[in-house]
Amino acid sequence: MVHGRVSRLSVHDVRFPTSLGGHGSDAMHTDPDYSAAYVVLETDAEDGLKGYGITFTLGRGTEVVVCAVNALAPHVLNKDLGDIVGDFRGFYRQLTSDGQLRWIGPEKGVVHLATAAVLNAVWDLWAKQEGKPLWKLLVDMDPRTLVSCIDFRYITDVLTEEEACEILQQSQVGKKEREEQMLAHGYPAYTTSCAWLGYPDATLKQLCSEALKDGWTRFKVKVGADLQDDIRRCRLVRNMIGPEKTLMMDANQRWDVPEAVEWMTKLAEFKPLWIEEPTSPDDILGHAAISKALAPLGIGVATGEQCHNRVIFKQLLQAKALKFLQIDSCRLGSVNENLSVLLMAKKFEIPVCPHAGGVGLCELVQHLIIFDFISVSASLQDSPSN
């Protein structure tokens, strides 16, 4: 049973100088220093367990997120952990609807990143006290308790609490088998590590060759800065991986809507499964227009790593704006908000493929996607990682 009162919240500004090697570079983030605001929760319980939670950042600005975590701290300090997770919907609402703090969001940008870091730490502590990894805590939780963690505000026109429960109930069938499958084989993945935009062709070639040897079958290439460069790099990768393996492209929001359609029409010959983040993460109708234009070319639209909350995801689904939905474990409001997005994706039959390029993201997101497979989507079919 969860227990203890939160006695301390500390937050650290952790930065890695990844820009020195061009790692993580793309068309909009040319010099990222992969970083994180790192939250540690301690309680007065005698077990000595701590909750660790992060939100991913790119270097400069991490101190701003740290400042926002400290602004949220009074909502967490001296709270009983049992009270927090016993009314997790209420606690989520308390953090995101603080009558003064919400003005500088609401549920977006710095304050929402900070909320994610704090809530990720709460979930981590809860799972540790239960002696389970997070995915297993979620998988073992009954549907009613799971949905009680979700704030349905602003999404009831698409997903009510009752519908969410029904989805979870229906996915009970075969859960045990899917859990065994995950334990035996893990969840399929792709690699972006070969083709960051800042890498010279020689590096790209070498890394791609190594990845092929290591057994990778799905490769993502960063595009969007220069069309001739993109054509050369995509040709290089497609030639190396052959026609059967999967190629994805990622423009990191570089284009306007007409430009995205034009550019991708020229890259269509390399048979990409998807174009990721073709334009502004806020442009739902823009993504819908791009999806419609690229569908005849067999190219799907993927987006989500900078979609700031469940309201944006709701509309992307309503507008048929994406074919692959990319949740982020610490841009959305932690597990709580991700649960609502996984359930909406299931309702619209859109596969989820999480964003995982960053400090700690792979570690966090594996729990969400394994839970999704076992308890929600129940399928690897049509998954971009498949």
Add this chain to the structure above:
Amino acid sequence: MVHGRVSRLSVHDVRFPTSLGGHGSDAMHTDPDYSAAYVVLETDAEDGLKGYGITFTLGRGTEVVVCAVNALAPHVLNKDLGDIVGDFRGFYRQLTSDGQLRWIGPEKGVVHLATAAVLNAVWDLWAKQEGKPLWKLLVDMDPRTLVSCIDFRYITDVLTEEEACEILQQSQVGKKEREEQMLAHGYPAYTTSCAWLGYPDATLKQLCSEALKDGWTRFKVKVGADLQDDIRRCRLVRNMIGPEKTLMMDANQRWDVPEAVEWMTKLAEFKPLWIEEPTSPDDILGHAAISKALAPLGIGVATGEQCHNRVIFKQLLQAKALKFLQIDSCRLGSVNENLSVLLMAKKFEIPVCPHAGGVGLCELVQHLIIFDFISVSASLQDSPSN
């Protein structure tokens, strides 16, 4: 001519305890302390002029915005003011697309509020050096220079630079007369000061009576917390102001989409001109659904004070989601981004009625709306303040 190098940027956390009297209270912000992050720019020029810029906040969290302003400061310090305003589009892009900082936005929430405060200070300094109020600086600027201040990224599918120029050219006719009209009569306004949600009925009655004596003809009432309260308060105000004067309602994002329609159907008997912020500021499709449902009742949807950038406004216009567009002088990226929204509103023939309830907002926004009347919309027709 603009001159001088920015030698100092200081930023202050200014708070007023407005929550003590319930001033500014609404259905989502029950205890706001009207506050601001206040930026002062100094140059090495001998004129000793300083640029003042703010962004409005509600108390807690102002320190987070201050932290973000300091994170942006290196982009401004030691820059030549002539270089900044000479390539204002580029400077706006530099602030909003910093390859590391944009991750914690982009162009939304804390970093965008900070961007607005910094840019507002730049515009203030520019206007002071020219010896003009800001509205006059804008009105006297030729169309080509005006559009060179706008970053058209992500809006070219709706408004190109050429179209923006054409709109401004077409509105040259009658400019002089409209400027004289503004100088003689000012711009019409409404009042929200009578009916904050936290006011008891006696206060509401007294303030409404005083406002009527002072000659106000348009009144806004906060709604959304409790239907019976809303009915009582709206009846009270409508009875006091009579059937001819204008009544508006403001729910401050309290409702989900179906709830908004249901609630407003019950308040329709009080003949509101508009319902403001019926749901999440991020829900473009939700606003469109509400607009469609309430149109037969003669109620328009107004929104914008928490629309975080031009991409959201673009879509609200594309989706026919609003009948009145409410820009904010310091949530959008200052004058630069507001110019793009004023021009898009003109293209879609939607009247602009700025958000002005907050510290310094009335002072800032009067410049934008006077410019809009003289140089863009050229009309008070259909304006909510009319």
